[in-house]
Structures are given as structure tokens and as C-alpha cells.
Amino acid sequence: MRLGGKRPQKTGQLELRFWGRDDIPRAERRAEEPTARHDSERSGASGLMERVCERANLQAALKRVRKNKGSAGIDGMTADELPEHLRRHWPELREQLLAGTYQPSPVRRHAIPKSGGGVRELGIPTVVDRFVQQAILQVLGPRFDATFSQHSYGFRPGRSAHDAVVQAQRYVNEGRRIVVDVDLEKFFDRVNHDVLMGRLAKRIEDKRLLGLIRRYLEAGMMADGVAMERREGTPQGGPLSPLLANVLLDEVDKELETRGHAFVRYADDCNVYVRSRRAGERVMGLLRRLYARLRLRVNETKSAIDWARNRQLLGFSFWSSRGGEVKRRVAPKALRAMKDRVRVITRRTRGQSIVRVVADLRSYLVGWKNYFRLADTAGIFRELDEWIRHRMRALHLKHWRNGPTIYRELWARGLSSDAAARVAANGRRWWKNSAMAIHLAFPIRDFDALGIPRLAA
Secondary structure (H helix, E strand, O other): OEOOEOOOOOOOOOOOOOOOHHHOOHHHHHHHHHHHHHHHHHHOOOOHHHHHOOHHHHHHHHHHHHHHOOOOOOOOOOHHHHHHHHHHHHHHHHHHHHHOOOOOOOEEEEEEEOOOOOEEEEEEOOHHHHHHHHHHHHHHHHHHHOOOOOOEOOOOOOOOHHHHHHHHHHHHHOOOOEEEEEOEOOHHHHOEHHHHHHHHHOOOOOHHHHHHHHHHHHOOEEEOOEEEOOOEOOOEOEOOHHHHHHHHHHHHHHHHHHOOOEEEEEOOEEEEEEOOHHHHHHHHHHHHHHHHHOOOOEOOOOOEEEEHHHOOEOOEEEEEOOOOOEEEEEOHHHHHHHHHHHHHHOOOOOOOOHHHHHHHHHHHHHHHHHHHOOOOOHHHHHHHHHHHHHHHHHHHHHHHOOHHHHHHHHHHOOOOHHHHHHHHHOOOOHHHHOOOOHHHHOOHHHHHHHOOOOOOO
16 A cells, blocks of 8 residues: 555555655655755755655665564554554654654663563663664664674674674684673663764764754653653663664774774673783773773673683683683573573473473574574583473373373373383372383474474484
């Protein structure tokens, strides 16, 4: 569907026509040109906002927002409802963006628990604001990304957490066995708006766009029906936040580069690899000064100068093989978090069917395996596979509940009468029984058939 008319749809999905300069009749365009030119000169615009509002850019932004889905903001509008809203309100929204008068809505406060305790506070924008932010990101992203440090890996096209971990491994294998691991205290909540806007103003000439970004930073946060003002921070949850973080921290990257340091940064996680503790102390002092210029604080409790093998980076840590080569493994903290999650999914008191448990387990393990496939620890993965199967066997016993049912099911699965009777006689001892002969009734191929992925495969 287009604004002002209809056209056949092949996919049944709503298609928007975003009106731009090329859609205005030529006579009307000539009539408005002097005013448009005057407004542009008065605002100091460079045409970036016009690029944000170009049809192709907007269609790409809409597609990305709908693909990402995400929770609704304070207005309750979902990503699937966005196209119809834009079909009716886009001309008004476009006029406000080009005039520099658009006012973002407050974000919805959402707290999620952190694995180490405490909560991470997210700010969920409305889908309209996510759409506008995505359109801005697609214009500013390439403009900034080309100038970012090669040591920065977070939220950049063609770069990933895996790339950062592999590069860190290279540094350690080169003999830089000491790491300066810096953790910033509540980084996304402590970003100073004036400092960030000063960095952006050096690269963005369009005052309308700068003003809009400032308003996004200062948009209130809605919690329990009350809108709270925000004087610092760039809450996680909007498409622009990662880019703004990289813009601010790029100054630190460039200083470390100038001094020839070996480091990797992913968002606010920065690890610098050195050859001695004395060098590490100098680097830590430098980083404290650099972050202080940005009005950021180092979390002294979580930051450290230590052997690289004792610290983790993005869920991974390092270990030395017999030949002395440094390899990758799943960090102990990440391993504990994974086992805690599997325990929740396969908890015998959860009251879910085996089919539902398997579906949840598969969904989690596929993502976990895809991320941690980088680890050089096949033995650990085999142990995890055995542990998961052990829990699933115990869950089956719990579902069968009583001795006669356990005996009947195990015998039907090929277990001998004596073995089935021994297990059934102790039917309430789920965990111990699931480590006995029951594994003959539940061979590995049965779990493969259920679709539970093998981590060691």
C-alpha cells in the first residue's frame, strides 16, 4: 500500500511510500525553494537531515525495526503496527524532522538482572523513535565508522566479539601476558551529554540533527507512570546508543593507538595487553586520566592488572596448552551462568511437558553453542553434553512418577526386567537413578532425535 493509493502486494505486507523531494510536483517545488533555502541557511543545515528522510533510507530503517521486533515503548505500539501508523502520520513527522522541531517520547524503563548481581537498566524507546533513530544511524554510521580505531570491535559492521577475542589471543601469544582490564562504572548511565555533543558537533554540521540527538539524550524515562528527567547517560535500548558510545570512546582509542599499545575494545570493555606489571601500572594511570577527561569513572573494584589467563573477555578466557600455546575457553563465570540457565529449563518441578522443555532447551543451546564455538575445549563440551543428558533422563523419571510406570516404560525401551525393576524400586531418587542403567533406555541417539544439539559436535 502506498500513501494516497493502492497497489497489488506480492507478499501481503504493507509497503510505505515515503514522500520526498522527487515526489513534489515541479511547480510546487519551485514555489517552495526560496523558503527551503532560507530555512536551511538559517539553521546551519548541511543536508544530513534530508538524507535521513530519503525514501530508500526510510524503507531500510522500517525493515530493520520490524525485523528486530523488540518490546513496545510507553505508547504500547508494536513494530507490526508501525507501518500503518507511518502511513497516516509520516507527512507530519517528516515536516517536524526537517524543521528541527520533532520531540522524542520518553523511554520506558526496563531493568534486567545481571549475572553478577544487580540490574542493568534499559530505556525502551517507542517504535516511532526507534524508526527515526535507525534512519539517523544509517546515515551517520558509515560517516563515523570509517574513522574509528581498528582496535574497536563493538557494534560495527564486519566486526564482532569473536574478532576481539581472537585479536586478544594473538597479543597474549606474542608475549603480552599481562592485561590491564578496565571496567567503567555504569558507563551508559554516566555519559556526559555536553562532552558527547561536543564530539558530535566536530563531525556533524546539521544543527537540526544535532538538536534531535540532544533531545534523544535528554528524553525522560517513564517508570511506574512517572516521567523522570535525565541529565546524563545514553540508555541502552535504542539503535543510536552503541554509535554514540563509540563516538565518545574513540578519543581514548586514538590516544592508545598513538602510544603504540596493543588493545581491544568492545563497547565499554577495554583490555590493554602489556609485557610487565610495571607497564600495566603506567597504562592504568593513563586510562584513568583519559576517562576523567570524558567525565567517566573507572570501577576500581572490577578493574585490575593481572595475568591474562585470570581475566575474562566477552565470556571467554585463555589457557595454555602443553606446548605453551595460548588457547581460548569458556570463562568460568560464563560456564556457571550457562549451567544455571539449563537447570532452570530442566527443573523437575517446573511443570512443563518434555516437548516444551526440549523446545526451550534447544532454543537456548543453539544460540549458546553458536557464540562459544570459538572455545578450544572439546572435552568441556563433551562433559556438558553428558550432564545435560543426565538431567533429561532424571526429568523423564520424574514425569513417570511411580514405580509401575517407570518399570513399564523402561522395559518397553529395551531395559532388562531386572534393571528396570531396580530403577523402579527407587523411583523417587531421580538424579541417582538417571546415572544408572537407565542410560541404556535413553541412548544418545534418542536425544539427537528430540533435536537437542550436541555442544561437542
